[in-house]
Amino acid sequence: MKPWVPIVLLSLFIQTGAPVYASGNADVYSDTESLLPPVQDWSGKSESLVVAANDPWITPAERTGLIATPSYDETMAWLRKLVTATPELEMVSIGRSLQGRDFWMVIASTDRVFTADALKASGKPLLLAHSGIHSGEIDGKDAGLMLLRDMTLAGKRKELLAKANFLFIPILNVDGHERRSPYNRINQRGPAEMGWRTNARNQNLNRDFTKLDTEGVRALIRVLNQWKPDLYLDLHVTDGADYQYDITFGGNGRSGWSPAIGNWIEDVYRPAINAALDESGHVPGELVFAANGMDMKDGFLSWSGDPRFSNGYGDAIHLPAILVENHSLKPYKRRVLGTYVLLAQTLDLLAKEQDSLRLASNTDRQRRPRSIPLGFKRNEVPVTETVSFKGISSERYQGEVSGADVVRWTGEPLDESIPKVFIDVPSVMVEVPAAYIIPAAWSNIAERIALHGIEVEKLSEPLTTSAEIYHLPGAGIAEASAWTPNPFEGHIRINPGDPVKQVIETTFPAGSYRISTDQPLGELLVLMLEPQAPDSFLQWGFFLEIFTRTEYAEAYVLEPLGQKMLENDDELKARFEEKLANDDAFAASSNQRLMWFYERTPFYDDKYLMYPVARIMP
Numbered sequence: 001m002k003p004w005v006p007i008v009l010l011s012l013f014i015q016t017g018a019p020v021y022a023s024g025n026a027d028v029y030s031d032t033e034s035l036l037p038p039v040q041d042w043s044g045k046s047e048s049l050v051v052a053a054n055d056p057w058i059t060p061a062e063r064t065g066l067i068a069t070p071s072y073d074e075t076m077a078w079l080r081k082l083v084t085a086t087p088e089l090e091m092v093s094i095g096r097s098l099q100g101r102d103f104w105m106v107i108a109s110t111d112r113v114f115t116a117d118a119l120k121a122s123g124k125p126l127l128l129a130h131s132g133i134h135s136g137e138i139d140g141k142d143a144g145l146m147l148l149r150d151m152t153l154a155g156k157r158k159e160l161l162a163k164a165n166f167l168f169i170p171i172l173n174v175d176g177h178e179r180r181s182p183y184n185r186i187n188q189r190g191p192a193e194m195g196w197r198t199n200a201r202n203q204n205l206n207r208d209f210t211k212l213d214t215e216g217v218r219a220l221i222r223v224l225n226q227w228k229p230d231l232y233l234d235l236h237v238t239d240g241a242d243y244q245y246d247i248t249f250g251g252n253g254r255s256g257w258s259p260a261i262g263n264w265i266e267d268v269y270r271p272a273i274n275a276a277l278d279e280s281g282h283v284p285g286e287l288v289f290a291a292n293g294m295d296m297k298d299g300f301l302s303w304s305g306d307p308r309f310s311n312g313y314g315d316a317i318h319l320p321a322i323l324v325e326n327h328s329l330k331p332y333k334r335r336v337l338g339t340y341v342l343l344a345q346t347l348d349l350l351a352k353e354q355d356s357l358r359l360a361s362n363t364d365r366q367r368r369p370r371s372i373p374l375g376f377k378r379n380e381v382p383v384t385e386t387v388s389f390k391g392i393s394s395e396r397y398q399g400e401v402s403g404a405d406v407v408r409w410t411g412e413p414l415d416e417s418i419p420k421v422f423i424d425v426p427s428v429m430v431e432v433p434a435a436y437i438i439p440a441a442w443s444n445i446a447e448r449i450a451l452h453g454i455e456v457e458k459l460s461e462p463l464t465t466s467a468e469i470y471h472l473p474g475a476g477i478a479e480a481s482a483w484t485p486n487p488f489e490g491h492i493r494i495n496p497g498d499p500v501k502q503v504i505e506t507t508f509p510a511g512s513y514r515i516s517t518d519q520p521l522g523e524l525l526v527l528m529l530e531p532q533a534p535d536s537f538l539q540w541g542f543f544l545e546i547f548t549r550t551e552y553a554e555a556y557v558l559e560p561l562g563q564k565m566l567e568n569d570d571e572l573k574a575r576f577e578e579k580l581a582n583d584d585a586f587a588a589s590s591n592q593r594l595m596w597f598y599e600r601t602p603f604y605d606d607k608y609l610m611y612p613v614a615r616i617m618p
């Protein structure tokens with residue numbers, strides 16, 4: 001008799017949160033189709049892109065009728081075979097994941113040159129695209145395989161590669177891709193099995209573009225710096241509402257950190273891609289986020305991403321970056337074919353619009369604004385702009401489970417006019433300094449900044465100068481920083497409150513890091529070092545040490561010290577008495593009373609709550 005066995009097992013389940021299915025009927029979980037909104041009938045010209053079943057170069061996904069996607073090993077084996085048979089293609093590893101998988105990148109060039117310098121010397125525009133940063137959203141991988149074949153071996157679309165070069169990373173989050181299951185994304189129509197959103201340490205790569213914790217994004221940033229693509233596509237699948245659009249895409253808006261690029265994306269890129277998708281039977285749209293998080297009754301948000309996201313990062317570094325979000329409720333086949341059309345048309349457009357794109361990029365890279373917004377918030381002015389929207393009918397009903405209103409999509413196409421809410425009001429504007437100084441003790445911050453391709457200078461001589469520093473007020477008091485209750489992406493996020501700026505005269509010792517903002521990535525630097533920027537290292541919790549006070553004094557020494565201070569300073573005595581009279585909590589706390597004096601002495605820690613990064617003004 002071993003009565004302890006089930007008890008131990010049960011406690012393991014509880015501790016690990018392992019699934020304990022509530023229903024004995026497995027159909028409840030396998031028939032997700034019955035839970036999803038009605039599927040839209042679709043046929044389109046792009047269906048002819050799929051090769052015949054007996055084609056020797058049929059892709060693994062095509063072989064399934066585009067309802068399933070191959071594993072990492074199957075994908076790379078097929079690509080390796082293609083690359084071996086094709087002189088215009090080569091594969092390179094750009095890094096390795098936590099679980100030891102290579103991040104493979106395919107280089108496609110009709111000139112058969114495969115180094116960054118040689119591609120640059122070709123004078124042709126360079127497109128970089130990757131799929132699977134969220135590896136459950138993997139449409140781009142299967143579209144890319146088909147396109148690489150058609151542009152080379154199959155000879156159907158050779159003209160696309162004649163005037164542009166192509167870098168393609170089929171899977172960025174390779175470890176997440178192998179956490180395959182039919183149960184990973186309940187709100188997505190296929191493929192049959194798909195990967196997981198985060199990597200092997202549960203980190204979301206598409207929140208990592210500034211802090212650079214993950215191997216995947218570090219590898220990608222190395223590619224951006226080494227290969228310098230003219231345009232960058234990040235291929236995703238949506239969550240959220242139902243509508244008619246099957247492919248949605250956009251940059252980071254017209255009013256971000258790269259306005260010339262923002263305008264190019266809206267005025268040049270969007271019309272060309274829309275036309276090609278329309279032509280092929282798809283329904284392209286701009287990025288859609290329901291304003292009320294539920295349906296379109298309150299319109300949709302025109303989102304601007306912070307630089308932790310790929311499109312926000314592109315905006316901050318003046319790299320034309322497009323976020324593609326295929327609609328999760330459209331079947332896999334339709335989404336893959338739409339992505340193929342988008343990729344092909346992007347290459348075609350790059351060849352034609354190379355000059356206008358480079359002009360826009362150079363314009364933004366040469367910008368040196370005197371002040372910049374640290375982020376953007378929702379425009380609360382009543383929305384006046386309504387736009388035509390290809391929606392889907394819906395109703396709301398009272399949910400028995402949630403006890404609240406729930407939306408039910410009822411499947412009728414609805415061409416409506418709805419509000420568009422812009423997130424384009426600067427949250428905080430900050431004056432751009434000439435440079436930042438990071439003390440040698442925080443070399444880890446300087447190192448991460450350098451990984452972005454920002455020039456970092458190590459002072460060989462001491463530098464005496466006036467500088468601005470930030471004090472994060474409320475020293476030692478709980479409300480100094482509102483600590484978020486839960487870790488996020490492996491970090492404790494910090495709310496900096498309202499930093500108080502002070503001007504000091506000081507000498508920075510040799511070994512300190514001086515980082516000029518007068519460089520193309522100067523704005524990204526500001527967005528990583530200003531306390532009030534949402535993606536600053538401070539807000540990501542890289543400076544947690546400054547929130548701990550580490551020297552103390554006991555009452556036996558503070559009491560007589562305070563007594564002496566009162567005897568020697570009538571004004572201090574008056575302020576103390578006023579505080580006692582007006583602040584009952586203070587009067588009742590011996591600790592607070594002693595601290596009040598301690599803080600006013602040179603014995604108190606003057607580095608406590610002091611942000612160690614200094615600003616050198618122009």
Ligand SMILES: [Zn+2]
Nearest residue numbers: 134137236237
């Ligand atoms: Zn995604």
